Amino acid sequence: MRYGYYPGCSLTGTARPYEVSTKAIAGPLGLTFEEVEDWNCCGATEYMSLNKTAAYALVARNLALAAGEDKPKDLVAPCSLCYLNLRKTNHYMAKYKSLGKMTNQALAAGGLHYTPGSLNVRHLIDVIVNDVGYEALGARVTRPLTGLRVAPYYGCLLVRPDLNGGSFDDTEYPTHLDRLMETLGAEVVDFPLKTHCCGGHMTQISAETAYELIRRLLHNAAEYRADLLVTLCPMCQFNLDAYQTQVNRHLGTDFHLPILYFTQMIGLAMGMEPKALAIGQEIVSAASVLRKIGTAVEVEEAPQTRRKRDDKSLPMPRIREG
Amino acid sequence: MSRSLGNKDDAFLNEVIEATPGGEALVTCLQCGTCGGSCPSGPDMDHTPRQLFQMINAGMRQEVLQSNAPWYCVTCYYCMTRCPKQIPITDLMYTLKRMAVRAKLYDDSDAPDWSSSFIGFVESYGRSFEFGLATRYHLTHSPLRKVGVGPMGLEMIVKDRMPLRPERIKGIDQLRTILDTAKSLEGV
Ligand code: SF4
Numbered sequence: 001m002r003y004g005y006y007p008g009c010s011l012t013g014t015a016r017p018y019e020v021s022t023k024a025i026a027g028p029l030g031l032t033f034e035e036v037e038d039w040n041c042c043g044a045t046e047y048m049s050l051n052k053t054a055a056y057a058l059v060a061r062n063l064a065l066a067a068g069e070d071k072p073k074d075l076v077a078p079c080s081l082c083y084l085n086l087r088k089t090n091h092y093m094a095k096y097k098s099l100g101k102m103t104n105q106a107l108a109a110g111g112l113h114y115t116p117g118s119l120n121v122r123h124l125i126d127v128i129v130n131d132v133g134y135e136a137l138g139a140r141v142t143r144p145l146t147g148l149r150v151a152p153y154y155g156c157l158l159v160r161p162d163l164n165g166g167s168f169d170d171t172e173y174p175t176h177l178d179r180l181m182e183t184l185g186a187e188v189v190d191f192p193l194k195t196h197c198c199g200g201h202m203t204q205i206s207a208e209t210a211y212e213l214i215r216r217l218l219h220n221a222a223e224y225r226a227d228l229l230v231t232l233c234p235m236c237q238f239n240l241d242a243y244q245t246q247v248n249r250h251l252g253t254d255f256h257l258p259i260l261y262f263t264q265m266i267g268l269a270m271g272m273e274p275k276a277l278a279i280g281q282e283i284v285s286a287a288s289v290l291r292k293i294g295t296a297v298e299v300e301e302a303p304q305t306r307r308k309r310d311d312k313s314l315p316m317p318r319i320r321e322g
Numbered sequence: 323m324s325r326s327l328g329n330k331d332d333a334f335l336n337e338v339i340e341a342t343p344g345g346e347a348l349v350t351c352l353q354c355g356t357c358g359g360s361c362p363s364g365p366d367m368d369h370t371p372r373q374l375f376q377m378i379n380a381g382m383r384q385e386v387l388q389s390n391a392p393w394y395c396v397t398c399y400y401c402m403t404r405c406p407k408q409i410p411i412t413d414l415m416y417t418l419k420r421m422a423v424r425a426k427l428y429d430d431s432d433a434p435d436w437s438s439s440f441i442g443f444v445e446s447y448g449r450s451f452e453f454g455l456a457t458r459y460h461l462t463h464s465p466l467r468k469v470g471v472g473p474m475g476l477e478m479i480v481k482d483r484m485p486l487r488p489e490r491i492k493g494i495d496q497l498r499t500i501l502d503t504a505k506s507l508e509g510v
């Protein structure tokens with residue numbers, strides 16, 4: 001199965017473990033990814049905050065480069081934010097004619113054109129659960145993740161907005177990642193906040209706001225006695241992993257919850273070595289929880305703190321009146 | 323159904339609608355409060371999305387563009403997905419940010435600076451340069467240093483997760499031409 005592939009900036013930087021593990025499992029699962037030639041950053045949430053048409057044109061250049069007779073029709077993005085930006089631009093250019101026209105006028109200045117809808121934009125997990133499928137995946141499991149308690153974290157942008165019913169899973173209570181982890185043999189814990197927000201770029205703007213959003217997620221996962229959280233978005237992984245120490249320091253909590261990518265979990269279950277999946281590069285080390293499945297992880301690690309399981313001092317998120 | 327009250331000034335409402343794909347739906351707001359009730363940033367916002375929409379309908383330009391609410395929006399799309407009238411709330415938040423920046427009325431948030439630093443990298447390299455971005459930003463913004471974000475960058479380098487060199491795309495001139503054209507088409 002051939003796919004166009006848009007890695008996005010994160011996968012070449014902070015989310016390199018996501019890229020490494022994606023590439024490691026792709027071959028054995030029969031997936032061929034053809035990287036979009038000379039792709040550019042999708043603008044994250046920043047470009048749209050200052051310029052509208054340019055923000056759509058920025059994303060559309062990637063769509064134009066990815067589309068073509070001889071190119072795969074499915075364009076895959078592993079980052080939820082890239083996925084949203086590509087998917088939304090593809091959809092809005094068709095739905096809002098003047099926006100589509102202006103975007104193409106801008107592209108034309110660079111000698112490009114994109115016919116909205118000519119590509120299917122898909123998230124990596126969609127391809128894995130729907131094209132590879134649970135059954136084929138289950139058949140490749142040689143080291144079941146038995147005994148690992150996993151909290152499946154979807155974040156916002158994989159399932160929202162639904163863009164006219166186009167969401168890949170339920171917008172409030174998706175289950176594909178749950179089922180995928182069960183297929184690998186893991187024990188999936190209920191995780192009511194699974195689609196709540198991790199704060200996105202707030203860590204850079206108003207750290208206190210972000211810390212509270214991150215704390216709620218970690219607290220919820222710890223309450224259900226998860227050993228680790230599994231993510232499918234570089235920014236979710238980054239916020240929960242890299243800021244966990246800051247959250248502990250500033251809010252007086254004591255979380256030690258490793259955050260791994262679903263692709264790393266698939267690789268582990270397929271018997272691959274942690275190193276080949278870039279496990280060990282996470283800030284909150286997964287080494288001790290992975291011992292549960294008999295996997296030794298090589299890490300350069302600071303001494304670990306014990307997780308507090310009876311942390312009752314922290315309130316659950318409140319629903320606020322509009 | 324329009325909520326305009328006859329004699330009030332609809333100029334602001336129309337500008338907001340004009341600048342937002344699907345923005346016309348704004349006039350159908352039921353004031354049900356589903357958006358605010360779904361918003362993870364609600365507690366930090368001076369006005370909930372529902373209140374903002376009422377204020378836009380009432381033509382309160384100054385108050386709306388000074389609100390901190392759009393800057394606390396984390397684009398989680400909960401509101402937009404749940405809104406019974408399919409109002410593109412998240413896109414409206416983006417519109418309000420753009421209008422506030424242009425009118426120089428934004429709340430004293432660091433967000434516009436963060437966005438421009440980010441955009442600066444995209445326009446120079448075609449890629450975002452996480453290490454440079456984080457460093458440049460953290461060095462110029464003390465509020466973040468106070469809450470101790472700074473050292474994290476170092477930890478990331480030690481763990482080999484921040485690239486130390488920016489990467490420039492081949493088609494950077496083409497990209498700049500496209501972006502400049504888009505900006506002039508929009509009249510900015
Ligand atoms: S969303 Fe993030 S990772 Fe994806 S291209 Fe944009 S900046 Fe880069």
Ligand code: SF4
Pocket residue numbers: 080081154155156157158196197198199200201233234235236396397398
């Ligand atoms: S959970 Fe966070 S990073 Fe993930 S999609 Fe939502 S805002 Fe973005």
Ligand code: SF4
Pocket residue numbers: 322350351352353354355356357358371372375401404405406407408409411
């Ligand atoms: S959810 Fe929609 S209809 Fe209800 S108050 Fe918010 S914008 Fe208005």
Ligand code: SF4
Pocket residue numbers: 357360361362363364371394395396397398399400401402411412415
């Ligand atoms: S998209 Fe923005 S306004 Fe809407 S619920 Fe999320 S944070 Fe609040």
